[in-house]
Amino acid sequence: AKKAGRDTLQFFDPRMQQVVRERATLEQDLRTGLAQQQFELFFQPQVEGGSIIGAEGLLRWRHPGQGFISPANFIPLAEESGLIVPLGEWVLHTACEQLARWAHDPAMAQMVVAVNVSPRQFYQAQFVDQVLAALALSGAPPSRLKLELTEGLLLTDIDDTIEKMVQLKQHGVGFSLDDFGTGYSSLAYLKRLPLDQLKIDQSFVRDVLTDPNDAAIAKTIVALGTSLGLRVIAEGVETEAQRAFLQEHGCHAWQGYLLSPPVPMAQFEALARKWAAR
Ligand code: C2E
Ligand code: CA
Ligand code: CA
């Protein structure tokens, strides 16, 4: 009886209750936030050959009570609750509307915007139609949109993944494999996927100059990507020495605090115009 009592106490652990309550509140706040347009898409420039070639769109949530909440703190809950579907759709529409505005602007028309796609969002039967609708409604050139997928996607149904990618590629949409090397992707899958780009995860970039293992991994990803005919981009580049090392070893493009953190759209546009005019 004593043991059962203790189990019961454990079950009603007040800390657990608090966690559950906080999650429910956050989930409700996410719904409200979507309805009240508390989300903003920031842009982090991507550089190739000394030019800004585009940006990665990164979600920001201006929570009315708590200020900015990092995506790392709400994307997992959005995934679990399914809210990632409308949230991801909002991101797609926002990115496409931006691309459409830039389409007739000589300084901006070549910019590619990369958008992160969650597994749950991608697995939906209507995913391809949602992307095509966002492109069609906005009038954005499909070839300026790039979708960043993570390796987790490849585990569930590789044939479905390939089919969706092929359909979108036929319209000109590009694909990048995000956080490459941190997940479980097999090389056999990599060969079958119609990718355009591999992205070296920032965990390998951080110590690329001091940790020989990270240097070996970064160089191997560049060699692998290049031999498969893919572009390779590095994320999390913070120093000129990291950038120089990656370039020296054949990495095509980079993004990171060295040039700019993710910034509001107007700030990204100003930076891109300044670079284009150099
Ligand atoms: P990610 O896709 O791997 O994005 C890279 C993260 O590294 C971003 O964090 C970015 O702000 C940060 N970062 C960029 N440059 C540097 C640098 O030089 N040094 C360091 N230390 N960090 C850098 P952020 O914006 O907090 O986003 C975190 C994650 O949230 C993203 O990781 C992505 O997985 C997810 N996420 C963000 N926006 C979206 C979205 O619209 N949809 C989905 N599904 N996920 C998103
Ligand atoms: Ca990403
Ligand atoms: Ca990444």
Ligand code: CA
């Ligand atoms: Ca990463």
